Amino acid sequence: MHRRRLLGMLAGCACGTSLAPRLLGGALRAQDAIDFAMPGGEPAVGLAPARFGEPLPGGEILCRLCPRECRIADMARGYCGVRENRRGEFFTLVHGRVCSLHADPIEKKPFFHFLPGTDALSLATPGCNLACRFCQNWQISQFRPEQVPTRAASPEALLRAARDQGAPTLAYTYSEPTIFYEYMRDIAAYTAPRGIRNVVVSNGYIQERPLRELAPHLSAYKVDLKAFTEEFYARQCNAELAPVLATLETLKSIGLWMEIVVLVIPTLNDDEASNQAMFRWIRATLGPEVPLHLTRFHPTYKILNLPRTPVPTLERLHALARAEGLHYVYIGNAPGHPTESTYCPGCGARVIERYGYVIGAIALDAGRCRGCGHPIPGVWS
Numbered sequence: 001m002h003r004r005r006l007l008g009m010l011a012g013c014a015c016g017t018s019l020a021p022r023l024l025g026g027a028l029r030a031q032d033a034i035d036f037a038m039p040g041g042e043p044a045v046g047l048a049p050a051r052f053g054e055p056l057p058g059g060e061i062l063c064r065l066c067p068r069e070c071r072i073a074d075m076a077r078g079y080c081g082v083r084e085n086r087r088g089e090f091f092t093l094v095h096g097r098v099c100s101l102h103a104d105p106i107e108k109k110p111f112f113h114f115l116p117g118t119d120a121l122s123l124a125t126p127g128c129n130l131a132c133r134f135c136q137n138w139q140i141s142q143f144r145p146e147q148v149p150t151r152a153a154s155p156e157a158l159l160r161a162a163r164d165q166g167a168p169t170l171a172y173t174y175s176e177p178t179i180f181y182e183y184m185r186d187i188a189a190y191t192a193p194r195g196i197r198n199v200v201v202s203n204g205y206i207q208e209r210p211l212r213e214l215a216p217h218l219s220a221y222k223v224d225l226k227a228f229t230e231e232f233y234a235r236q237c238n239a240e241l242a243p244v245l246a247t248l249e250t251l252k253s254i255g256l257w258m259e260i261v262v263l264v265i266p267t268l269n270d271d272e273a274s275n276q277a278m279f280r281w282i283r284a285t286l287g288p289e290v291p292l293h294l295t296r297f298h299p300t301y302k303i304l305n306l307p308r309t310p311v312p313t314l315e316r317l318h319a320l321a322r323a324e325g326l327h328y329v330y331i332g333n334a335p336g337h338p339t340e341s342t343y344c345p346g347c348g349a350r351v352i353e354r355y356g357y358v359i360g361a362i363a364l365d366a367g368r369c370r371g372c373g374h375p376i377p378g379v380w381s
């Protein structure tokens, strides 16, 4: 059996990008997750010059990496907790050190139209520029570098590790890759010319200039579109929706392969009106062929009072998205659901069979449906 397919069966269920499936369920502490991922790590910062900082009068630095545009006083840090003003010089504190390193199925990111059945060596550093109340990886995203065990990992070492694992892809994921931008950029610039694909799993909270500078080193970008109202972003993430939509438009103009994930949370973002507006925006702005993953919420972090998303809710939104003209809509975190598979828009044939992370038959020839020849967009080879 294909090693990747066996891994999928052992994992048992699809749970987005959470670390949880690797930890066999149960309540987790940050230390558990890190120990599993990185035995022997120790809390430490990885100091390196940070980019996109502009000096301001009075010694402050304005950070233009993400839309928050923090004004950072001397010896203070930005909102993400990993970018620091030291006597007028701007530093990142998470360069060259990882807190998580796993070989994951690419479907777990999730990417469904990107080298199906392969693994992505997936890495993270502590920190995030959002504060989502439903974060699946809050044990690393909501902590400072000094609080999370990490280990040194150079681009050369990560290239060797990916090759050793038989993983054609490096994925920046779990926390928010934007906040370890310089590290991610150095790794991608080193590994991409050596045959490794680099993909980003992001909240989309990044400014246009850094995104455009990073994109030539990348093969794909996944954006969590957390809802389609400013109210949700303000209340649940302490952020704004508009910059995320701007990022999606930039990715479209660049032509980088992208997929979108929406975590559907009961009562918070599962209403028909806002989702219909979202689906229409995606179709009109990005086109009908962008894969859309509607994933099932599980109670976690600060939202423990709401139930799992009922599957009929996801099915209702799935039908709505299809009715609005989106071709590739998937229900996630519901292993065995027929919408996990990819179907040809031309003839309706199943062209990629999935069960959780397990890949079955693939009926594609050079990116086209084997039955009718309809092109299926994605990165297939």
Ligand code: SF4
Pocket: 063, 064, 065, 066, 067, 068, 069, 070, 077, 078, 079, 080, 081, 082, 083, 129, 178, 179
């Ligand atoms: S990357 Fe961090 S420091 Fe820079 S603007 Fe965003 S939250 Fe602030």
